[in-house]
Amino acid sequence: MKITIIGTGYVGLVTGACLAVRGHQVTCIDKKRDIVEKINNMQAPIYEPGLEKILKEVVASGRLAAGNDLKNSVLASEVSIITVGTPFGDGVIDLSSIENSAREIGEALREKHDFHIVCVKSTVVPTTTDTLVKNILRAASGKEPGEFGLAMNPEFLREGKAVEDFMYPDRIVIGADDERSFAGMRKVYDGFLDVPIIQVNIRTAEMIKYVANALLASLISFSNEAASICEATGGVDIKEVLAAVTLDKRFNPRIGNKLADPEMNQYLQAGCGFGGSCFPKDVKALISFSMEKGYLPRIMASTLTVNQEQPLRLVGRLEKKLGTFENKKIAVLGLAFKPGTDDIRESPSITIITKLLEKKAQVFGVDPVATRNMESVIPQAFPNVLYTTDYKIALQNADAVILATSWPDFIKIAPEEYLQLMKYPLVVDGRRVLDKKSLEKAGCIYLGVGLV
Ligand code: NAD
Numbered sequence: 001m002k003i004t005i006i007g008t009g010y011v012g013l014v015t016g017a018c019l020a021v022r023g024h025q026v027t028c029i030d031k032k033r034d035i036v037e038k039i040n041n042m043q044a045p046i047y048e049p050g051l052e053k054i055l056k057e058v059v060a061s062g063r064l065a066a067g068n069d070l071k072n073s074v075l076a077s078e079v080s081i082i083t084v085g086t087p088f089g090d091g092v093i094d095l096s097s098i099e100n101s102a103r104e105i106g107e108a109l110r111e112k113h114d115f116h117i118v119c120v121k122s123t124v125v126p127t128t129t130d131t132l133v134k135n136i137l138r139a140a141s142g143k144e145p146g147e148f149g150l151a152m153n154p155e156f157l158r159e160g161k162a163v164e165d166f167m168y169p170d171r172i173v174i175g176a177d178d179e180r181s182f183a184g185m186r187k188v189y190d191g192f193l194d195v196p197i198i199q200v201n202i203r204t205a206e207m208i209k210y211v212a213n214a215l216l217a218s219l220i221s222f223s224n225e226a227a228s229i230c231e232a233t234g235g236v237d238i239k240e241v242l243a244a245v246t247l248d249k250r251f252n253p254r255i256g257n258k259l260a261d262p263e264m265n266q267y268l269q270a271g272c273g274f275g276g277s278c279f280p281k282d283v284k285a286l287i288s289f290s291m292e293k294g295y296l297p298r299i300m301a302s303t304l305t306v307n308q309e310q311p312l313r314l315v316g317r318l319e320k321k322l323g324t325f326e327n328k329k330i331a332v333l334g335l336a337f338k339p340g341t342d343d344i345r346e347s348p349s350i351t352i353i354t355k356l357l358e359k360k361a362q363v364f365g366v367d368p369v370a371t372r373n374m375e376s377v378i379p380q381a382f383p384n385v386l387y388t389t390d391y392k393i394a395l396q397n398a399d400a401v402i403l404a405t406s407w408p409d410f411i412k413i414a415p416e417e418y419l420q421l422m423k424y425p426l427v428v429d430g431r432r433v434l435d436k437k438s439l440e441k442a443g444c445i446y447l448g449v450g451l452v
Contacts, residue, residue: 123285
């Protein structure tokens with residue numbers, strides 16, 4: 001099939017590249033010239049494991065090209081998939097990029113005689129596609145639904161594992177209100193074998209995405225709330241508590257003699273909170289949408305409150321330990337919101353670094369791939385805040401280190417290295433991934449979420 005992707009960020013580029021791998025002819029449209037140039041030069045504009053490799057293949061074979069001529073790409077393709085950003089701003093979801101894309105596609109459809117499906121893949125609050133997008137398409141194209149197809153196909157990929165998640169999804173959700181649109185979208189996913197395809201109406205598809213993200217976010221905040229109760233109790237380690245809780249076969253079924261160890265249990269772990277481009281904004285958007293409809297969601301509101309407090313609680317505990325942050329050098333291991341990505345949107349490290357700077361600490365942030373992105377949010381300013389990819393530079397003479405992102409290389413740092421490099425070997429485990437016993441045995445001081 002010939003497919004146009006509109007918005008070539010994390011979701012758009014992965015979608016485009018993976019659909020091209022599956023044999024489709026894809027044009028990725030983005031309004032940013034540098035993104036278009038990089039893609040056509042076979043370079044991934046974002047860091048995502050495995051992406052550049054498949055990008056090279058599909059661009060070289062001619063199955064994927066990038067550009068900014070939306071109109072001609074729509075005219076030449078059968079399906080347009082909208083993957084532009086839907087940030088949260090001013091108390092509601094910002095749908096302006098969706099509106100602009102729908103308008104531009106609609107204007108192109110005015111000149112098109114063949115049937116064309118417009119599919120929203122961006123995360124949008126329920127009713128966006130079958131009201132706002134539909135109405136814009138109608139007005140801009142002068143056509144009625146039926147003359148063009150309309151679908152909603154939420155995306156569930158995780159950054160850091162995006163290519164794998166897209167190529168081997170758990171389910172494909174297709175929302176549509178007519179058989180022709182369902183059929184067209186099933187054709188898009190023809191090459192995806194043994195994957196359940198869930199066909200629902202458009203607003204159910206939109207809701208599935210939000211409920212999925214709100215559930216996962218609430219598991220994290222639930223674990224963090226339990227961690228705070230453990231801290232208040234003293235002598236109880238949340239890690240031991242949750243490890244035992246999740247051995248329940250309803251969380252962790254046995255397959256033969258082995259535990260299934262589902263990935264969902266990774267959301268039942270304490271840490272310094274969730275971030276990223278999805279959980280925070282999606283939970284906020286669902287709350288605001290729901291309130292507009294007359295229902296106040298309380299669990300979801302608390303999920304956000306707990307999450308906002310979580311990194312600050314950690315900084316507060318560290319401050320108590322150190323007495324003051326003034327003239328103290330603090331290393332922050334990890335800037336990305338999770339390992340495997342350079343995405344720092346809503347990363348807990350932003351909250352941690354901002355608070356440390358406010359308290360007059362000197363901060364050294366470390367990340368293998370996200371330093372440049374962090375610099376656009378909190379610029380480097382000598383000597384107050386500096387970034388490096390080398391943890392050894394950051395640990396040198398530090399008064400404390402906070403592990404904020406569980407990059408494998410940070411987990412592997414030997415206890416002796418902390419001892420040799422740091423002025424005061426105080427290790428704050430913001431992800432509960434370090435070995436407390438071996439750190440303490442080596443002479444480090446350990447402080448972890450959910451343990452006092
Ligand atoms: P992003 O910000 O990385 O990318 C969006 C891209 O769209 C940008 O490159 C921007 O230049 C481009 N764009 C905006 N308006 C445009 C227009 N009118 N024409 C052409 N290009 C335009 O966003 P993202 O992280 O890929 O997220 C996209 C959507 O997918 C969001 O709704 C998000 O919630 C959802 N989503 C994201 C993830 C994720 O992990 N990032 C996962 C699932 C769903």
